[in-house]
Amino acid sequence: MEFPILSLMLAVPLVAAIACLFLNAPAARMVALFATLIDLALGILLWLNYDIGGAQWQFTERAQLFAGFQYALGIDGIALMLIMLSVFLMPICILASWDSITKRVGEYMAAFLLMEVLMIGVFAAQDLFLFYIFFEAGLIPMYLIIGVWGGDNRIYASYKFFLYTLLGSVLMLIAMLWMVDEAGTSDIPTLMQYNFPVGAQLWLWLAFFASFAVKMPMWPVHTWLPDAHVQAPTAGSVILAGVLLKLGGYGFIRFSLPMFPDASADLAWLVFALSMVAVIYTSLVALVQQDMKKLIAYSSVAHMAIVTVGLFAFNVQGLEGAMMVMLGHGLVSGALFLCVGVIYDRLHTREIARYGGLSINMPKYALFFLLFTMASVGLPGTSNFVGEFLALAGIYEVSTFVTLVCTTGIILGAAYMLYLYRRVAFGEQKNADAAAMTDLNAREWAMLAPIAAAVLWMGVYPESFLAPMRQDIAALETRLASVAPRYDSALDEGTPRATAANYVEYEGHEEGEH
């Protein structure tokens, strides 16, 4: 029996979460930071021991603990990368809450650690129902994080978050019950190879889509996201944008595509249509926001639309691009929320107009903010460029029109991000209190510098991140090959004419007849 490293990664934050409930504020902070760092170390160990090109499912654990489903864990490259993202962001979230959370610190840290357990569990679960339990359980800590430690309108936002996502996922449960009844197993790797009847796939796909589209979030069910983001405390927004939104994409890549390939192909038009609307519409909405967090929240919706488009391109570039956008966006939007948090902690407002000229009094901050802004725009050399380029290259092989619309969205993305940066960092120092803010302290350095390094690493040498996923994405492409759509701009191969172009039809006169 192998060393159960995945179970250990679940157990460490769980134990720490229970401990935090009983500790005073300083002790709870230390325990939480320590536990998340241990998990990060375990995550690095996991990555180092992951055998690229080896078995598809590694570090598998099976235990028959429950009736009706199994305690089954295991990861492939895709799950590995998303787990890495989660464990990397968690210590940063704890640091981000170090000073800004002052009431009920123990409970706060417990909620975050519980969140970490559930996120790792979602990506590592190999049993359909175990996955559902982890997936759905995330609602509880997030509801508390938004509701207890959120902003002024937190109650509305927490209700909306909870009920929206719950309604999305209950129908998925019915679909799962049907699938398990039909296939006779709840083992995810087996189900990924199971061919469900084509007629049923449509309904199953729609039930899963209801859940993942809300999580993703896709237009028009994205409206919970700006509310939740704006009202959540900084670290809550980081986790929401960084990891929770990835659950939707992970769901598509793990369930919808491999389990229902025919339905995915039949309904790709729906995904494309919703994504195109999302890219253009939410980008335009982001352009007119007065609230920094809301702006970044809308930009998340636009970025996630690139992910869905890439996923439904059904080719290697599209799928790899979608994964890279997810990872890159996890880092960059998380970092942008942290940047907002840094100045929010000082001035307690998210209104863009209250700031200005921060590059004068906070040059180091402005530099980090600039880097993450550029990364969000997709500048070459940063993480998002790799993903967006690959995703768009993938979709170009399917539909030039969709590519045209989505690329326009990227231009709009540059517009709203640069406009935001100009208003916050450049220009005059309009407000005395904003001008008096101090630059980054050591704790904030420790939060932002690792993300900046990761963003550049991913932008300059994406191979480190693509290599573990390559085999799994190739397997997925093989699974989808039979239903992959045809290139819409492919030239029609006509039938050659029977005769040469300069052939003149013989009129029936014999030579010299007249």
Added chain:
Amino acid sequence: MSYATSLYLTGAEIGLSVTGLVLLLATAFMGEKAARGITIAAVAALFGALFFNLSLFDGGAAGVAFGGLFLADGFAVFAKSLIYLATIACLIVAPRYFDGRAEYRGEYPVLMLFNAVGMGMMVSATDLMTLYIGLEMSSLSSYVLASFARRNEKSSEAGLKYFVLGGLASGIILYGVSLVYGFSGTTSYDGIRAAFTADFSTGAMFGVVFVLAGVAFKIAAVPFHMWTPDVYEGAPTPVTAFFASAPKVAAVAMLVRLATGPFGGQVEAWQQIVIFAALASIVVGALGAIGQQNLKRLLAYSSINNVGFILIGLAAAAPAGISGVMVYLSIYVFMTIGSFVALLMLRDAEGNALATFDDISGLSTTSPALAWCLLALMFSLAGIPPLFGFWGKFVVFQAAVQADMIALAAIGIAASVIGAFYYIKFIKVMFFDEPKGAAPAKAPVSHWVVLALCVAVISPLGYLLTPWLGNLADAAAQALFYTA
């Protein structure tokens, strides 16, 4: 079947009846001072009945007593164990609750004992006459218990309402029973089944519908639920906890046995009724709770809502569905007793109940342990994993899907989201709002013990029980379908 075997199989009921009679005499002679001792004796008797009952299960085979009037099979053992457990829990918390009001009397445990006997008869009955006697025995003691706080107007009102409407329901059942008897010529379950399989006339159909309507009243399923909020609100809280748990288990078990036994050949005759009652209960229970300010009324609607989910399992009309019903009932008993015990612990220093949302706002700062227990209970009632309440919903919906009732499952689960709204409102009030009223006073240890046990079961640890619980429930369901 020898007389000795009959007595042996009904041992739990006989033991409880004798203890009840003896304790009644003791109360009459020793007065109120002995109330506490009598409660302890009653709890001991119930534990005895519980263990005796479990020992019957080891045999596995069904035993018929008194010439087919009474059946001790796996199903009855399962349901009775739950009933006794719930009664014990409700007895343990009662004395300290009534302490401050000088209302506690020895009759309380005695009535609970007779109630338990009646409930045991209900689930073991294989004859309409046994059924009716068990039902009345349980109901009559319930009416008295509802108005046990005699000096309290609401409690008296609850007792009277319960009595009038309960009497009406008993009448409806009795009318149905007479029709069934008239068209089948027998009151025995097996006989009715055989007669109905041979010839199922419209008149017999009326009989079935009347019986089901009366039972729907007892389990508080829509559209016969109107009495529930008033009775639950008015009755003393330990009594409410009892009403929401043990008698509900007994009535559901009785309904299940009726539906699969005597009416088991006519599934299509009752299936539509059950489906309607299930969906209506889920929706009405959820919508009705939204506007409530009083916590007990809210939990009353929640119990209506839960009955809807239980009926979904019955609607599947298959062993898996019945097994799901039994699992759901087991989890439901822990959730509902836990919630009501938490409510009765919510009292200020003068002993006044903190009965509304305003009273418990900010509870997480004034009494964190209680607030966290309630949080777990509410999320569990809402069916959010990883709490154990999810598993109950899971098994009944699984049964519905396996029976190809996908539309029912989809509508039911979508409606459960409406229910989630008021459960999370509960949590919002406790955790997000600032404290307004007084902090709750210290609760007695006995209450904490019961609450902690319930919360431990509905916590994620409960999933470790699933293989064991699943096997027991499967065995119970198999017992019903053995003859089918």
